[in-house]
Amino acid sequence: MPRPVDPTRRGFLSRTALLAGAVLIPPVTSACSRTQPGTGAPKGDATLLDRLREQGFVRVGFAGEAPFGFQDGGTLAGEAPTLHREIFTALGVPELRPALTDFGALIPGLLADRFDVVSAGMAITPERCAKVLFSDPEFVSPTALMVRKGNPLGLADLASCAERGVTVGVLTAAVEASYAKASGVAPSAVKALAKQQDGLDALVAGRIDAFALTGISLRWLAKVNEGADVEVLEPFVPELDGKPQYSPGGAVFRPGAGALRDAFNRELSGITGDPARYVRLIGRYGFTEREVPPSSLRTADLCRA
Known part of the structure; x- marks a missing residue:
């Protein structure tokens, strides 16, 4: 059974009620950095982790995409913030101090020292690995398609979208655009959208025929748009080369x-080595044991071109 995929995230603000275990978001304030600009290398004798422990907080960038990392009612919620809060608390840094940023600005913001870690469920790709450091995988999630209810065009995956010449919506700067191209979808048939809700709205309005994203994201989108005339198809694993x-x-x-x-x-x-703990922490966001990354899946391998 394949253990897929998470893509690249972007986002819409959830309309759900305040979620248990979320992190309160204080106003974002600037502070003097004790690291070399753009590298994170420590100034003086203090290590970065020592500095974070001393100040009691870590600055995290997120992109407002549920269920990976999003703001809801003045709180920071989702898969990544929940895991990161657990991890940084164990490391002696009890507070996440978040900054909401457009998805495409997350890596530039990190390199500019606006925050210390990106907490957004970002896909691990060779192109990104050339610029930044990734943790080990936090989750895997297959790609899926959202289509109009009843799947009138008989779609199953991106290859079927190419065969039928349909228009596919993807998020701007997300990996699904490259998956669509590799599957044979014509560039003119790929429509970039700013956020998840735009994808559902475009689908309902007939401006696109399918919306490609991770199954987790699409299931969450359908959940918070209960009653919308859409459905999420079975996930699949796309291929490149x-x-x-x-x-x-x-x-x-x-x-x-x-x-x-x-x-x-x-x-x-x-x-990740304790599936019960994993689900206990982030199961409320739709993550199950199926999303636990296998121990054999290593970032070093994923970063190789």
């Missing part, structure tokens, strides 16, 4: 923050 694209998601750190990333990974392994 003949290779299955699992695209697991993880936390993102600046180059030079390897010690912090390694400490994070040690705590993360204790969660």
Whole structure:
């Protein structure tokens, strides 16, 4: 049974009620950094983790995409913030101090030292690995299609979209655009959308025929739009150059923050190695044992071109 994929995230603000275990979002304030700009390398004798412990908080960037990382009623909620709160608390850093950012600005913001970690369920890709450091995978999730209820065009995956010449919606800067191209969907038939809700709205309005995203994201989108005339098809694993694209998601750190990333990974392994604990922490966001990344799935392998 394949263990797919998480893609790249982007987002819409959830309309759900305040979720238990969420992190309160204080006003974002600037602070003097004690790291070398753009690298995360510590100034002076203090390590980055030591500095975070001393100040009592870690700055996290998120993109407002449920169920991965989103703001709801003044709180930071979702898969990544919940895991990261658990991990950083264990590391002696009890507070997440979040900054809401457009998805495409997350890595630039990280490199500019606006935050210390990206907490957004971002897909681990070779292109991104060339710029930043990723944690071990936090989850896997297959790609899926959202279509109009009853699936009138008989779609199943991106290859079927190419065969039928339909219009496919994807999120701007998300990996699904490359999956669509590799599956033979014509560039003119791929429509970029700013956020998840735009995809559902475009589908209902007939501006697109299918919306491609992770199954987790699409199931959540359907849940918070109960009654919408849409359905989510069975997930599938797309291919690029003949290779299955699992695209697991993880936390993102600046180059030079390897010690912090390694400490994070040690705590993360204790969660992903205990499926019951994993589901207990993030099951409320639709994550099950099926989304637990296998221990054989390594970031170093995913980062290779």
